Amino acid sequence: AQSVSQHNHHVILSEAASLELGCNYSYGGTVNLFWYVQYPGQHLQLLLKYFSGDPLVKGIKGFEAEFIKSKFSFNLRKPSVQWSDTAEYFCAVHGSSNTGKLIFGQGTTLQVKP
Amino acid sequence: GAGVSQSPRYKVAKRGQDVALRCDPISGHVSLFWYQQALGQGPEFLTYFQNEAQLDKSGLPSDRFFAERPEGSVSTLKIQRTQQEDSAVYLCASSTTGGSGYTFGSGTRLTVV
Numbered sequence: 001a002q003s004v005s006q007h008n009h010h011v012i013l014s015e016a017a018s019l020e021l022g023c024n025y026s027y028g029g030t031v032n033l034f035w036y037v038q039y040p041g042q043h044l045q046l047l048l049k050y051f052s053g054d055p056l057v058k059g060i061k062g063f064e065a066e067f068i069k070s071k072f073s074f075n076l077r078k079p080s081v082q083w084s085d086t087a088e089y090f091c092a093v094h095g096s097s098n099t100g101k102l103i104f105g106q107g108t109t110l111q112v113k114p
Numbered sequence: 115g116a117g118v119s120q121s122p123r124y125k126v127a128k129r130g131q132d133v134a135l136r137c138d139p140i141s142g143h144v145s146l147f148w149y150q151q152a153l154g155q156g157p158e159f160l161t162y163f164q165n166e167a168q169l170d171k172s173g174l175p176s177d178r179f180f181a182e183r184p185e186g187s188v189s190t191l192k193i194q195r196t197q198q199e200d201s202a203v204y205l206c207a208s209s210t211t212g213g214s215g216y217t218f219g220s221g222t223r224l225t226v227v
Contacts, residue, residue, distance in 0.1 A: 043221065044207075100162060106154075
């Protein structure tokens with residue numbers, strides 16, 4: 001069965017620190033990969049996505065993610081976090097043979113201290 | 115509308131009651147998904163519609179859960195004889211085509227007491 005694992009459940013950083021959130025997936029075929037963010041009291045929003053091509057994907061608000069096929073990973077990074085990045089982050093995978101459903105990880109809560 | 119609209123935002127139901135949750139997708143979006151998000155967990159897939167056709171309902175946890183989208187736009191998720199384990203946030207998402215990135219609604223938080 002397909003699954004997504006996010007290694008860090010709760011991350012606390014100071015402003016300007018660098019961020020890397022881990023995401024590994026298990027799926028043998030072609031995948032589309034996503035990172036979603038949920039700010040407090042708001043709905044899930046797409047940060048970035050990977051379908052094909054350059055494995056380094058740039059998203060909104062300075063986020064990027066790198067798809068490493070050999071490691072089944074799609075880690076999210078940001079060089080310098082801001083207090084406004086405090087949110088919950090979800091990695092998700094869509095398998096090409098699916099009907100379109102996303103498989104989500106458990107989520108990582110990021111708390112940025114001012 | 116500009117986004118996916120879900121109603122109600124909050125619902126408290128007594129155990130055994132039936133509930134109906136509504137989703138208004140973005141106009142013209144063919145694909146519509148329902149997800150269930152328990153506290154501290156990521157969203158879990160429930161069911162998928164392409165227009166009015168329910169193409170995948172493999173995630174519905176029991177026959178108490180039923181979803182419909184009769185005219186290919188608004189969708190309703192119905193839960194019969196609610197139980198405490200049904201307490202969760204129910205998310206609706208729509209997209210132009212499945213897999214290309216979805217727009218999520220704000221969800222309905224269901225609490226069964």
